[in-house]
Amino acid sequence: EPEVTQTPSHQVTQMGQEVILRCVPISNHLYFYWYRQILGQKVEFLVSFYNNEISEKSEIFDDQFSVERPDGSNFTLKIRSTKLEDSAMYFCASSEGPGGDSDIQYFGAGTRLSVL
């Protein structure tokens, strides 16, 4: 069964450092997303990406964040200068979209980011 894969599973970094979280969406999907979940809290939308550009972003997704699809398979989230409050689980998701069951988003296993 096709799945969304994320690497690394756990990333530890020092405050102020740049991190890149990587995702390989399901191959025939066209819409890509990043979400985050702070420990014990709900999943929060960060950004959606379609046709090689950001289609929507939340207020969390400020200038420190960027996304890129560098090739035909990878989708990355970069945090330029990490803060302590960026510590969270980051989930990548993809959907075939749009319409009906094609809207269903499938999530990767996540990357746990720990900022020290």
Place this chain on the structure above:
Amino acid sequence: GQSLEQPSEVTAVEGAIVQINCTYQTSGFYGLSWYQQHDGGAPTFLSYNALDGLEETGRFSSFLSRSDSYGYLLLQELQMKDSASYFCAVRSGGYNKLIFGAGTRLAVHP
């Protein structure tokens, strides 16, 4: 604002039936999804309702009433492995953004 309300915790015994309700208030609505998440795991898709009515997938069913801004997830023949958090999520907006509820922690006991 946009909000989804669901109970924080539910407890049930093996073999029982449990219903997890979700009410929502969002600026746009294209569908209600349900996800299961085990501790430390990824949200796993369970069910999706874009139209009113009941969707059944094995032991799990989901219902939606758009006029009442309400839906529920029904879990039947509960098993220990169903112990997890369950999130309702609304697709809000034309670009498929999902807005999640705070989650319902289900504990299944023998």
